[in-house]
Amino acid sequence: MSLLADNRVRENEAEIVRRYMSSFPVKVGELANELGLKVVRAPMPPKISGLIQPSTDAPAGFEIRVNKYEMPERQRFTVAHEIAHYLLHRDDIGAGVVDSIMYRSNLTSRKETEANRLAADIVMPAKVVGRELERIGGRRTDEAVEKLASMFRVSVPAMKVRLGVA
Numbered sequence: 001m002s003l004l005a006d007n008r009v010r011e012n013e014a015e016i017v018r019r020y021m022s023s024f025p026v027k028v029g030e031l032a033n034e035l036g037l038k039v040v041r042a043p044m045p046p047k048i049s050g051l052i053q054p055s056t057d058a059p060a061g062f063e064i065r066v067n068k069y070e071m072p073e074r075q076r077f078t079v080a081h082e083i084a085h086y087l088l089h090r091d092d093i094g095a096g097v098v099d100s101i102m103y104r105s106n107l108t109s110r111k112e113t114e115a116n117r118l119a120a121d122i123v124m125p126a127k128v129v130g131r132e133l134e135r136i137g138g139r140r141t142d143e144a145v146e147k148l149a150s151m152f153r154v155s156v157p158a159m160k161v162r163l164g165v166a
Contacts, residue, residue: 002121003084003087003088003114003117003118003121004017004018004087004118004121006088008087008088008089009087009088010087013035013087014087016031016034016035017031017035017083017087017122020034020122021121021122021125021128022125022128023128024125024128024132024151024152025076025123025151025152025153026080026122026123026125026152028076028079028080028083028122028123029079031083031122032064032079032082032083035060035083035086035087036058036059036060036061036062037052037058037060037062037063037064037082037083037086038055038057038058038062038063038064039063039064039066039079040063040064040065040066041065041066041067041068041075042065042066042067042068043067043068043069044065044066044067044068044069046069047100048067048098048099048100049066049067049070049074049078049081049099049100050064050065050066050067050075050078050079050081050082050098050099051064051065051082051096051097051098051099052064052065052082052085052086052093052096052097053065053093053095053096053097054093054095054096060086062086062090062093064078064079064082064083064086066078066079066082071155072153073149073153073154073155073158074155076123076153076154077119077120077123077154077155077158078099080118080119080120080122080123081099081115081116081119082097082099082115083118083119083122084114084115084116084117084118084119084122085097085111085115087118088111088114088115088118089111089114089115092111099112120158120161120162123152123153123154123158124152124154124158124159124162126162129148129152129159129162129163132148132151133148133163136148140163140164140165145159145160145163145165148163
């Protein structure tokens with residue numbers, strides 16, 4: 001079952017996310033904006049990938065900060081991860097949730113796993129990845145993994161996990 005169907009995710013927000021997931025690469029910055037989240041690329045310590053914190057400047061009341069020194073693919077996943085925290089765990093964000101490079105925070109490991117899973121679903125929608133894999137030959141070769149990673153603007157290791165070849 002998709003975490004978008006979870007009762008913690010508001011139906012109108014799930015519909016917005018699904019709409020963005022229908023094309024690729026998913027425009028995670030635009031998705032965050034439509035959800036009312038402000039995204040800021042900022043210098044952060046090397047072991048911090050991003051955070052979500054309360055903000056009076058954002059319509060939804062939260063701001064996502066992403067480490068501007070990380071690779072673009074990593075930044076995209078971090079934005080999706082923080083969107084997932086907003087959708088699933090907004091009542092637990094409190095003063096903020098800081099995610100390390102291993103996506104560990106002050107939240108439970110279950111909540112981090114949920115955020116990672118939904119982030120992967122957002123940036124690499126399984127149906128769309130499957131359709132594109134078939135379009136390029138249907139085999140999970142290194143070349144296919146690299147091509148799909150490039151198409152979806154994610155890392156090769158992330159795509160390997162999505163395809164079950166990691």
